[in-house]
Amino acid sequence: MAKSARLSGFPERLPAERVIERSIIDVLEHTFALHGYSALNHRAVEPISQLAKDGEIDKEIFAVSRLHSEGTERNPLGLHFDLTVPLARFIADNANELSFPFKAARIQPVWRGERPQQGRYREFIQADIDVVAEAELPGHFEVEIPLAVADAFSRLAPLGVPGVKIVVNDRRLLEGFARGIGLTNIQAVLRCLDKYDKIGPAEVGKLLAAEAEADEEQQRLCLALAAIESDSPDFADDVRALGVEHPLLDEGLDSLTTMLRAAHERAPGVVVAQLKIARGLDYYTGAVYETQLIGHEELGSVASGGRYDSLVTVGKKSYPGVGMSIGVSRLMAFILDADSGIKATRGTPSAxxxxxxxxxxxxxxxxxxxxxxxxxxxxxxxxxxxxxxxxxxxxxxxxxxxxxxxxxxxxxxxxxxxxxxxxxxxxxxxxxxxxxxxxxxxxx
Amino acid sequence: MAKSARLSGFPERLPAERVIERSIIDVLEHTFALHGYSALNHRAVEPISQLAKDGEIDKEIFAVSRLHSEGTERNPLGLHFDLTVPLARFIADNANELSFPFKAARIQPVWRGERPQQGRYREFIQADIDVVAEAELPGHFEVEIPLAVADAFSRLAPLGVPGVKIVVNDRRLLEGFARGIGLTNIQAVLRCLDKYDKIGPAEVGKLLAAEAEADEEQQRLCLALAAIESDSPDFADDVRALGVEHPLLDEGLDSLTTMLRAAHERAPGVVVAQLKIARGLDYYTGAVYETQLIGHEELGSVASGGRYDSLVTVGKKSYPGVGMSIGVSRLMAFILDADSGIKATRGTPSAxxxxxxxxxxxxxxxxxxxxxxxxxxxxxxxxxxxxxxxxxxxxxxxxxxxxxxxxxxxxxxxxxxxxxxxxxxxxxxxxxxxxxxxxxxxxx
CATH class of the missing domain: 3.40.50.800 (Anticodon-binding domain)
Structure with a gap:
């Protein structure tokens, strides 16, 4: 017999709440289709060997095993913690059946064993779009992805969802800059910068010293870079003014400048270069994105992603990709807050x-x-x-x-x-x- | 880096296949809404204590645990194996927020650790509708559920899905009959009858002897009952002719007769009484349903369910319910077979x-x-x-x-x-x- 069993971090919606959640999902699905992304639905599980990397993420995996299996499973499974790793594996499984560049949309739950807190869950819905190419991914897809997400948010506006600011950076720019000033532990530099908003520049400086062995001048330069923010492609001048040189820095600057120029034309004011953005996940190799709800920046990013050049390799072929993930459950946390004023006329479909x-x-x-x-x-x-x-x-x-x-x-x-x-x-x-x-x- | 990792029993669809799967889901969602069922979405996990019953089902549960948790979890979790148990728990959680009778629709994956085979998966999509009432569930809902499912299948016909025959029985009828002829191990009788189609009447007779201690006359009567099949409410005469008497038999016969009369009027020929149907799950207490695709009976049931009177209890209140579950993944197994001839015009949304x-x-x-x-x-x-x-x-x-x-x-x-x-x-x-x-x- 069923008993009440609420579980912290596993939100369920009442009927009228689900009407709202479903309306959001419908708008996202529709927008993704209008932009030519094929809808996929990934299985919930992956072999743990696919999920557990050297990065921090492996702490958060939910392992899955048959309750009555005897001994250890030959191929232990875990629930996927995002929709990028399953897509990469799906492409490795089906490369011969797909046409590239392949544009995929998925809206489904993911699971992380994190400590639940406001807007952070153990089971939550993500809405992802990705473009994955064979061998070469043209740079214009790094522009297309955030603009498709911006279009999705503009189509959510009639439901009462606030406007967004999509902040972008480029991993090559950060790595090139760090190398250009003589730092070599790039992962440490990215990890430190990623904490900029949480702990502030002074603490990031100390952390850079402790974790990336940055001296005072290197700290100063990193913090000067991290402070640069602009919706104009001219932000590159501010970077150049810091006097750092490195081929990877040039590559990243060029790419980010092109992105800002196109975004400036097609969705003025929505896309902003913010050079402190680094993203925690280790698979990004180019553009990185975060998204703030205007007036509700405290929620954290509601749509994030980036470019990954080496997530998928089949034989000798590599399949670089770029994508973003909209946090539907995090948006819902905002929407279900009474202050949002967003409501459904009823919870039953009956008229x-x-x-x-x-x-x-x-x-x-x-x-x-x-x-x-x-x-x-x-x-x-x-x-x-x-x-x-x-x-x-x-x-x-x-x-x-x-x-x-x-x-x-x-x-x-x-x-x-x-x-x-x-x-x-x-x-x-x-x-x-x-x-x-x-x-x-x-x-x- | 992602590697190819196909997993037996965890089907994923290619884009054009997903167009078909999604079209089926859309039709089901739309039909359920037209019939007034509120869409819900259950979390994937339940405490194992909710999932593991005395029945056979506990063998099939996938347990979920944090990969890096230390020691045993205080509240071990498992993936849900159907959408009825989560609904029962959802109602126990939210009884005060819901209006009864409450009509719920859910279309989402469930997981079972069974050995994968044709049309049977470890992760598969079910589409469920249920009506759950407070204290009393009027019998007309036992008619409404299969007729709503019949409507759903008739709306799937334009996609190429064959017509269905919904076969019904009543647990009370079976239990009353068994008790009326002096058998007392009712669970054993139901388990034996449930194998009728797989092993045939002769073997069921032997099994009844071995497992339910049925003598020859009891076996003969059980098999005579199991052979009764009719789309007319007159089937009751054939049961009466067997000369067995028991109050529970009367109750079941009355209820099934009413159902057939209403079904005969509203969807002639679709609903058929078939007294060998028992269903394996132990929580059914009244009507039970199975559904055959006409011309493809070998697929097994594509939509099953029944009435459950004691699945939900909150304090002293009980919440009887009735529901059916359409096996979307099993339907897909039929559809993706080349012989079905069902195709999508393309796998990308772009025109x-x-x-x-x-x-x-x-x-x-x-x-x-x-x-x-x-x-x-x-x-x-x-x-x-x-x-x-x-x-x-x-x-x-x-x-x-x-x-x-x-x-x-x-x-x-x-x-x-x-x-x-x-x-x-x-x-x-x-x-x-x-x-x-x-x-x-x-x-x-």
Whole structure:
């Protein structure tokens, strides 16, 4: 017998909340399709050997094993912690069946064994788009990905989701800069910079000394770089003014400048170069992205990603890619906060309750429901024969706007329970207005 | 770095296959909404204490644990193996927030550690609808559930899915009959009957003797009952003719007769009483359902379920329910078999490739794509500047019907690559026909 068993970090939505979550997912799916991304759905598990890397992430893996298996499994499995690693493996599995560049969209749960906290869960939904090419990935895809995400957020605006600022950087720029000033432990430099917003520049300086052996001048230069932020391609001048030289720095600067120029034209103000952005995950090799909800920066990034050149290799072929992941569950944390004002008109799909006044006449009510459904109008038949008042309260409790009576004064009648208006109606022709047809999401 | 890692029993779909799977899911979601079922999405995990019952099912559970947790977890978790147990727990968690009778729909993966075989997976998608009431569940919901499922299958017919026969029985009828002839190990009787189709009546007779201590006359009566099959409510006469009496038998017979009468009226021929149906799961207490694809009975049941009166209890309140689960992955096994003839027109959402003939003019192509997307036409911009022929082959390989040229003889032109026809086009007004707008599923 089932008992109540809430689990911290595993959010579940009530019906009206799920209407909102699903509306967000629908907008994202639709936007991804408009941009030509093929929808995929990855299996939940991967061999742990695919998931556990040298990076920090292996702490967070949920292992999966058959409860009654005897001894150790030959091929131990874990739940995927993102949608990039499964895509890379999917491409390795199916390279011969796919056409490249391959554009993939996935919206599904991922799992991490982290300590749950506000906006961070153990099971959460991500919405990812990626472009993966064979051998060469043209730089314009590094522009396309954040602009597709920006388009998705602009299509979420009618639901009440605030605008976004997508902040970008380039791993090559950071690595080239670090090497150019004589630092060699690049992973340590990236890890330190990644903490800039959390601990501030002074602490990052100390950390650079401790972890990357940076002297005072090297710290000063790193912090000067990290402070650069601009939505104009001219940010490159500020970098050049620091007087550091390295071929990788040039490569990263060129790429980021091109991105900003294109973004400036196609979505002015949305994409901003922010040179302190490093991203924790170790597989990025070019552009990196984070996304802030304007006015709600404290939420952290709601869409992140980057370019990865060496995640997929099949035989001698490499498949470089670039992608971003929208944190649907983190967005939901913001939306479900009462302050957001975002609500659903109702949690049930039904627009109509067909009343049953006598259990022997349930068949008549069923026939009305069948006729309405044939014309795409969601409805339900009253669960029990009852007086009019009880039928109306049943609808009211669920936010269903209409009650249908098969035996009104003039035969079939429909009542709008909000206005109290009741009028004759024909199950073959009656139509609700669009706003009543389906549950809608709106901002109060 | 990702390596190829196919896992037996964890199917993943290629893009065109996913178009088909998603079309099926869309039809089911839409049908469930039309019938007033609120969409929910359960977390993937439950405490193992909720999942592991006395029944056989506990062998099949996948346990989940943090890879780097120290010692044993206080609250060990497992992946859910169906969508009924999570719903029961969800209701126990949220009874005060829900209105009853509560109608829930869920379409999501479940996991079982079974040995994979044709149509049976370790991760598979189920589509469930359930009605759960407070204290009393009116019998008409036992009719509503299979009729909603029948409606779903009739809406899948245009995609090429064959018609179905929903076979029904009632646990009370079986239990009452068994008790009426003096058998007391009811679980054993149900288990034996459940093997009727696999091993045949003679072997079921032997099994009844061995496991339920049935003598020859008891075996004869059980097998006579199991042989009864009819789409008419008159099947009850055949049961009565066996001369067995028990109050529970009467209750089950009444309920099943009512169901067949209503089904006979609303969906003639679809619902058939088949008294050998028992279902393996131990939580059913009333109606039980299985569903056969007509002409493909060897696939086994593609939609099963039943009534459960004691799955949810909160304090002193009980919440009886009834539901069915459509096996989406099992349906997909049938559909992806070449013999089904079911195909998708393409695996990419794009209806148009906007050609780029010169990398410097990519901005013009981007502008066309933006204009088309603003009018809900999915498209992509060519990944690299190339000659016309190469752009057309790019579209061809993906099944994309149209290529847009920004510099045709008369300016903007669109080419239907199937007919070769090319005509002037305006990005603000050009429309594809409906059949080309999105990937479609059809039967060859």
């Amino acid at each position: 109509v309750v067909v009343a049953v006044t006598d259990e022997d006449k349930r068949g008549e009510a069923d026939a009305v429901a069948t006729a309405l459904r044939a014309r795409d109008i969601a409805c339900e038949v009253s669960p029990s024969a009852a007086k009019f008042g009880k039928q109306i309260r049943y609808a009211e409790r669920r936010g269903i706007p209409f009650v249908w009576f098969t035996e009104g004064e003039s035969g079939h009648e429909i009542k709008d329970i909000r206005s109290g208006e009741q009028a004759p109606a024909n199950p073959q022709t009656w139509e609700p207005v669009a706003a009543d047809r389906k549950p809608l999401v709106y901002r109060d | 148009v490739v906007v050609a780029v003939t010169d990398e410097d003019k990519r901005g013009e192509a981007d502008a066309v794509a933006t204009a088309l997307r603003a009018r809900d036409i999915a498209c992509e911009v060519s990944p690299s500047a190339a000659k016309f022929g190469k752009q057309i082959r790019y579209a061809e390989r993906r099944g994309i019907p149209f290529v847009w040229f920004t510099e045709g003889e008369s300016g903007h032109e669109i080419k239907d690559i199937r007919s070769g026809e090319q005509a002037p086009a305006n990005p603000q007004t050009w429309e594809p026909v409906a059949a080309d707008r999105k990937p479609l599923v059809y039967r060859d």
